[in-house]
Amino acid sequence: MSGENDPAQRVAIGISFGNSYSSIAFTTGEGKAEVIANEDGDRQIPSILSYVEGEELHGGQAKSQLVRNAKNTVAYFRDFLGQAFKSIDPTPCHQSAHPVQAASNVAFKIRDTAEEAENTVTVSEITTRHLKRLRNSASDYLGKDVNAAVITVPTNFSDAQKSALNKAAKEAGIEVLQFISEPVAAVLAYDARPEAKVADKIIVVADLGGTRSDVAVIASRGGIYTVLSTVHDYEVSGFKLDQVLMDHFAKEFIKKHKAGGDPRENDRSLAKLKLECEAVKKALSIGTSANFSVESLANGLDFTATINRSRYELLASKHFAAFARLVTHAVEKAQLDPLDISEIILAGGNSHTPKTASAIQNAFPETTTILAPSTSPTAINPNELSVRGAAIQASLIQEFELEDIDQSTHPMVTVTPHLSHAVGVLCISGDESSGIFHAIVDAETSLPVRRTAIIATPREGGNVLIKLCEGSRHIKVTKPEPKPKQERDSDDDDDDYDSEDEEEELREKTWKVGKVLSEAALRGVKKGAKIEVQINIAADLKVNCIFREVGGKGGVRGLLSGPKVQQNGSA
Amino acid sequence: MASVQVSLPLPVLPEGWSGERDFKAIGPLSHATDRNIEPVGPHFLAHARRKRHKRTFSEDDR
Ligand SMILES: Nc1ncnc2c1ncn2[C@@H]1O[C@H](COP(=O)(O)OP(=O)(O)OP(=O)(O)O)[C@@H](O)[C@H]1O
Ligand SMILES: [Mg+2]
Numbered sequence: 001m002s003g004e005n006d007p008a009q010r011v012a013i014g015i016s017f018g019n020s021y022s023s024i025a026f027t028t029g030e031g032k033a034e035v036i037a038n039e040d041g042d043r044q045i046p047s048i049l050s051y052v053e054g055e056e057l058h059g060g061q062a063k064s065q066l067v068r069n070a071k072n073t074v075a076y077f078r079d080f081l082g083q084a085f086k087s088i089d090p091t092p093c094h095q096s097a098h099p100v101q102a103a104s105n106v107a108f109k110i111r112d113t114a115e116e117a118e119n120t121v122t123v124s125e126i127t128t129r130h131l132k133r134l135r136n137s138a139s140d141y142l143g144k145d146v147n148a149a150v151i152t153v154p155t156n157f158s159d160a161q162k163s164a165l166n167k168a169a170k171e172a173g174i175e176v177l178q179f180i181s182e183p184v185a186a187v188l189a190y191d192a193r194p195e196a197k198v199a200d201k202i203i204v205v206a207d208l209g210g211t212r213s214d215v216a217v218i219a220s221r222g223g224i225y226t227v228l229s230t231v232h233d234y235e236v237s238g239f240k241l242d243q244v245l246m247d248h249f250a251k252e253f254i255k256k257h258k259a260g261g262d263p264r265e266n267d268r269s270l271a272k273l274k275l276e277c278e279a280v281k282k283a284l285s286i287g288t289s290a291n292f293s294v295e296s297l298a299n300g301l302d303f304t305a306t307i308n309r310s311r312y313e314l315l316a317s318k319h320f321a322a323f324a325r326l327v328t329h330a331v332e333k334a335q336l337d338p339l340d341i342s343e344i345i346l347a348g349g350n351s352h353t354p355k356t357a358s359a360i361q362n363a364f365p366e367t368t369t370i371l372a373p374s375t376s377p378t379a380i381n382p383n384e385l386s387v388r389g390a391a392i393q394a395s396l397i398q399e400f401e402l403e404d405i406d407q408s409t410h411p412m413v414t415v416t417p418h419l420s421h422a423v424g425v426l427c428i429s430g431d432e433s434s435g436i437f438h439a440i441v442d443a444e445t446s447l448p449v450r451r452t453a454i455i456a457t458p459r460e461g462g463n464v465l466i467k468l469c470e471g472s473r474h475i476k477v478t479k480p481e482p483k484p485k486q487e488r489d490s491d492d493d494d495d496d497y498d499s500e501d502e503e504e505e506l507r508e509k510t511w512k513v514g515k516v517l518s519e520a521a522l523r524g525v526k527k528g529a530k531i532e533v534q535i536n537i538a539a540d541l542k543v544n545c546i547f548r549e550v551g552g553k554g555g556v557r558g559l560l561s562g563p564k565v566q567q568n569g570s571a
Numbered sequence: 572m573a574s575v576q577v578s579l580p581l582p583v584l585p586e587g588w589s590g591e592r593d594f595k596a597i598g599p600l601s602h603a604t605d606r607n608i609e610p611v612g613p614h615f616l617a618h619a620r621r622k623r624h625k626r627t628f629s630e631d632d633r
Binding site: 180184185188192197199223397407411413414415426427440446448450459462467470515516517523532536537557558560 | 593607
């Protein structure tokens with residue numbers, strides 16, 4: 001691998017590596033990300049390896065081995081990388097090779113050669129084998145030897161986990177150009193679309209996977225992303241939805257075949273049940289009913305049944321509610337209100353389920369756009385968001401020296417001051433004489449920043465005042481008129497009364513005018529003219545602004561010095 | 572980025588308002604909060620380039 005560190009020799013792809021599934025993608029010459037199908041035609045490739053008489057099976061083929069050859073099938077291992085054995089949760093591996101301790105590492109005891117003996121294979125080695133297979137699939141497809149990648153990881157992946165993954169990738173012949181976080185990759189996938197407009201908005205990415213759910217609240221400011229909060233949950237997951245269907249069909253089976261026994265009590269039956277239930281769940285994302293059909297489910301008895309979508313939604317309702325709660329929790333953790341959220345990007349496989357999207361939609365106001373297959377015709381496939389973002393990032397940086405990439409991702413560059421309040425102008429409303437704040441630069445914008453606003457003038461033109469201020473977002477709650485006949489005297493009644501009212505109260509996003517920063521005058525403005533205000537805020541909070549009539553001459557410039565440097569220890 | 576469009580009008584300048592060259596600085600911005608921006612996407616790369624070469628937005632435009 002002579003060209004490994006030479007950017008000119010790089011063939012870079014994007015990789016998303018989940019506990020359940022992985023994907024590979026590349027960016028075309030036109031800058032479009034494309035997800036690559038492997039030899040089996042899969043774009044969602046199960047992160048599973050299985051060994052049969054020394055032969056290695058991968059992806060979907062390995063997954064079917066969970067029925068006959070579970071002991072030699074390794075699955076759900078990504079989160080074990082770089083972790084001590086005592087700190088992992090082995091639950092997802094109950095129906096496949098169990099993790100064991102090997103020195104300080106996690107490993108699997110499997111028969112991975114033609115020999116009778118079992119080998120202890122570390123999770124690093126398993127990861128290397130998995131990445132090699134992904135790399136080969138991508139190389140076959142591209143007709144070029146892939147040797148570099150941007151890989152997505154969860155926001156809570158530790159440095160130790162990243163360094164273990166970096167090493168495993170290197171062993172697989174992949175130079176990791178950069179790790180990027182999964183939710184940010186999803187935002188990039190959307191922002192890289194040709195029709196996307198750069199804007200200031202708060203985005204939530206809800207990534208609902210097989211073994212875990214992760215939510216991130218992200219301030220997107222002119223294409224710069226800042227993560228404001230994250231939550232992770234290993235209980236609320238796709239597994240739980242599969243389990244609902246497993247219990248349902250197991251009970252149906254028992255009802256039909258009194259002597260057939262419970263398919264959940266036999267390993268092989270359980271594995272068949274689980275595989276088929278995942279397929280049924282996926283089918284219910286598109287169809288309003290789905291068939292369950294397994295040959296010899298238990299005790300040699302075949303079983304077929306159907307379920308309709310509404311039945312499934314009812315059975316799993318508490319899990320959908322849990323998804324919605326997780327998302328609102330992340331918003332609260334960022335100290336924001338649902339009204340602050342412009343978009344929710346639904347990522348991860350379970351975002352295909354229409355009820356997942358509608359449960360989350362119902363927890364947010366109408367002003368929040370839900371980007372999921374069932375709510376938006378232009379939504380990107382939730383399974384492909386991470387890998388598309390990774391492929392785009394790979395194309396952006398593949399020509400850089402690794403050292404330059406490292407320098408750019410260093411805190412010296414990434415830690416920046418962010419505005420604590422919005423900055424904007426005071427305008428006049430129809431009837432009030434007091435000003436109404438209009439934001440030009442939002443809070444949580446990284447500095448330095450430059451923004452321009454075009455503002456209307458009074459009907460007759462003339463001399464205008466431009467007052468620059470800080471503003472804070474305020475949620476105005478209007479309670480409906482209390483019903484007169486209801487007398488409230490005890491505390492108990494009071495509570496009931498409030499909760500009844502809650503649904504009807506009107507919540508709006510408004511602004512509270514804060515500190516005034518400056519005033520400027522523009523004189524003799526033409527009738528119907530518009531004013532352009534350009535604000536530059538430097539990293540040291542110095543403000544430089546230009547006020548001028550659009551199409552007019554001259555204008556007014558203003559300079560504001562930054563706040564005094566805070567003394568250590570003084571209040 | 573596209574300009575912010577504000578359709579509410581600006582107020583009329585009060586009688587007697589005066590400022591040096593028609594500008595009056597009143598108070599500084601509140602302190603900022605340090606946060607980590609994600610090293611991802613084309614706009615971040617532009618930021619990193621400016622920061623590493625100590626360039627401003629307008630120098631970058633040229
Ligand atoms: N079309 C679909 N409809 C419903 N669920 C789906 C669909 N496709 C995939 N899933 C589910 O999504 C989950 C996998 O999500 P994803 O592909 O995001 O995996 P992952 O990131 O590897 O997950 P994790 O790391 O959390 O285990 C599984 O529970 C799978 O059954
Ligand atoms: Mg995932």
